Amino acid sequence: MSVTNPIEGSASAAAAPIPGIDRGAAARNGWTRMGQLVKSLGPGIVTGAADDDPSGIATYVQTGAQFGYGQLWTALFTLPLMTAVQEACARIGAVNGQGIAAVVRAHYGKPVLYAMVALTLVANTVNIGADLGAMAAAANLLMPVPPAVLTVAFAAAVLVLEGFSSYAAYSRVLKWLTVFLLAYPATALIVQEPWGELLRATLVPHVELSFAFVFIITGVLGTTISPYMFFWQASEEVEEERAQGLIDATGRPKIDGSFLRTLRVDNALGMLSSQATTWSIIVVGATVLHAHGVTTVSTAADAARALEPLVQSFPNAGVLAKGLFAAGIVGLGLLAVPVLSGSSAYALSEAFGWREGLSRAMPDARQFYGVIAAATLAGVAMNAIGVDPMRALVYTAVINGVVAVPLLLVIARVAERRDIMGDLASGPLSRVLVWLTVLAMATAALAMFVTMSAA
16 A cells, blocks of 8 residues: 655645536636627627727827827716716617617607707718718828729728628628727837826816817817717617517517626727727827927828837838828728718618618618618718818817717606616616716817807
């Protein structure tokens, strides 16, 4: 009989697998759960990425270039506000199995409905035009093709993507396009930053009572909490329910706590990633441009300079920065323009009771796809009048900041009404945050007009 050394025996026991537990299976189950979570994410992640569209990038770069770190706090302070607003929108869609316009049509009068839809269509169309123009200007940095030709080409690509691909394939494409957002956080990490100053600027609000400052603040709010995001995320939750077979013959969804938890995680991750990118873009604009005397971003080439530190170790850093910037603007534009035109199509189709949805084939939802085509072509036409793309992007953000206020008033009311939302009506925290968002955006818009008249 052999004798086992107690110390060796205890070490062997510690190294031996515990009976009844398959560590390989546990690890595989962990990866499976992670994969299932990633697959379940969609509307929130895509909406968050679309929030940093070309209009957002231009506004945030201009913010950093013009005011340095002075408006960096907006990235943190708007995070809970936009998260609450988008959660409320997503919940409205999920609970009712209908988009926001359809819910408003059922519970409010036509004047409210038509005013909401009209404001959304105007804001979205201007945004589409500005984004298409920026995509063309960015691509023109790399290829000697007239911007007008590039604008038409990008519009055609968007229409093909939305009209002739399945919803599953389309949603996968949108998710992959979000990777272009990584360029700005990567740049922020490699640039020598005054981290103490960044922390202070992030946590302590800085306000200047000048028209220029308030104008950009309104633009930051407008491109962060935008009208198209409200309609898009609500309607995409309905698309998810259809894809999962959760809507019964009466049109009412059968959702459980698991669906709502996934909705909220998806939304929270989407908004967090959006604001982390926003923070990074403002930092890069301030560190790379403002600190070196560049306070106005008037061309795509100016905006591209913000990414030069990311490729400065290469011989042709300027060319590579332009390429990276162009890829990001084009990629995010291909993500944002379908979201913009799609949200217009959802809003108008729901308002008039047309068959709608990207999960439907084009012959089954002609009016829906017709609105997508019309909105995209209107954006192309806007560029034909010679609007400066970079200036248009910032002004678009400001327009969104003004238009969002009346839309948020309706959304806040719908989300808290128990006769519409039942037991899933907004709780105290949601109500406070959404109404604070209304107050903040209304105050910014009012202050902009007041300072404009005083300037």
